[in-house]
Amino acid sequence: MQKLALNPSNGHVPVLANEVLTILAPAPGESVLDCTLGLGGHAGLFLNAVSPGGQLIGLDADHTNLVAAKKHLHSFESQIQLHRMNFRNASSIPGLPIDIVFADLGLSSPHVDDxxxxxxxxxxxxxxxxxxxxxxxxxxxxxxxxxxxxxxxxxxxxxxxxxxxxxxxxxxxxxxxxxxxxxxxxxxxxxxxxxxxxxxxxxxxxxxxxxxxxxxxxDELGALRSLLDALPAILKPGGRCGIISYHSLEDRMVKQHFRSLSTPVLDERTGQVATPAPWDLLTRKAVVASAGETSLNPRSRSAKFRAIKRLSFD
CATH class of the missing domain: 1.10.150.170 (Putative methyltransferase TM0872, insert domain)
Structure with missing residues (x-):
């Protein structure tokens, strides 16, 4: 597994950074939608991975976060588009479909600290x-x-x-x-x-x-439901989606939705696969933080990461 620095210059520690990059596997030239930009911790790691030629679209409902993230990501200025927007409206942004959708549903540091x-x-x-x-x-x-x-x-x-x-x-x-x-x-x-x-x-x-x-x-659960329902409109075939949740309500919703997308249609008479599933789970069970990460970043203790890949158009 690739080892990455977990402490960006703004002091924010992106949760499960190595696991996110390993499983979603961003590659040079790909496009990323970061639905929860925050201070730009995960975004910076994605931009490093998709450069040269890659792009990142960042969404955040909080103007203060957008200002901080823009400063943190200044060296990638030509590769980013930032929008003040709740991710429930992600399907309305220009530039879709894209290669990777990512969301970290936890609170950003300024929300907790202020x-x-x-x-x-x-x-x-x-x-x-x-x-x-x-x-x-x-x-x-x-x-x-x-x-x-x-x-x-x-x-x-x-x-x-x-x-x-x-x-x-x-x-x-x-x-x-x-x-x-x-x-x-x-x-x-x-x-x-x-x-x-x-x-x-x-x-x-x-x-x-x-x-x-x-x-x-x-309306956090309503926003998450809207994002999950919009995935077919947002992701290209071959595209990946990864979501980090922090409590059982969110994780249950993500788990059930990913399972439904990745379940093939069976023939009622034979029980054989009639229509292959157009999505494939990249995580068979939730990925959690290592003991080493939780000791360095207590916020990661309750984090659960799930990911899925789109194989074809539904």
Whole structure:
């Protein structure tokens, strides 16, 4: 396996870098769609591999990430196109179809490190959690505009939280007890509600709660579904798609979709293959980080990488 530097100049550590490049095998002259550009960690590795002559299209809903990534990738300026866009709309960009589609569904470092974005419960900040702060509801708006039943559904389905109803009721009461300016609702308000319901178990539940709110606010699973459904329109025959996920909801969706694409049609009478599958799994099971990588980059502990190759037009 090719050994690659895991620390780009901007300090961002791309997860499963060696595994991604080995399995997706980018080659000189190929085109890559990085659906989750972030700070450009994976993008830089792809550009090194597809040069000379290769191109990369980078998508990110966060303008701040695009600015940072453009700076990081400045030496490849003539080979990149960057778009401020959620990857749910990937099929609408020019230059398709392409050779490689890649997505790392984890949070980028600025989202976690900047309390003003509201992604972390470890520091007080505005209760936002949007990747694109120029559109959609913030987490505070979601809680204020939702019923107890709607909040319960989000906590149960996206956070897989026990006692979801009790927490939803607590959040609803807390957020309607007093009138505040929207920006005055903080991550601390959610933390207080979780601590009240779960007491000593709150530290274990808080990541699930913030995950659920983030998924709901950004419609993350809906965006992933749109990307998966669009793969036939995005990838050339021979093209590869690789996705890194970080929780069971995403991984289950990717696993099931890749399996459906790579399953041949069987003759009902004979049980023999009637139509070969037009896609082939490149990973029979999820690829996870090595012990060495997890010790250097704890973020990689929950990462699961799956990949698939398009063999022919469907």
């Amino acid at each position: 309390p003003e974005r509201g992604f972390t419960y470890r520091a007080s900040g505005p209760l936002d959690l949007r990747y694109d702060r120029s559109s959609g509801q913030s987490a505070a708006e979601f809680i204020l505009s939702s019923s107890v039943e709607e909040i319960t559904k989000v906590l149960r389905e996206f956070g897989e939280i026990q006692r979801s109803y009790q927490l939803a009721k607590g959040l609803h009461i807390h957020f309607h007890t007093e009138a505040r300016h929207l920006n005055d609702w903080k991550t601390d308000d959610v933390v207080q509600c979780v601590e009240k319901v779960f007491t000593y178990r709150a530290p274990k539940v808080l990541p699930q709660v913030f995950q659920a709110l983030r998924i709901a606010v950004n």
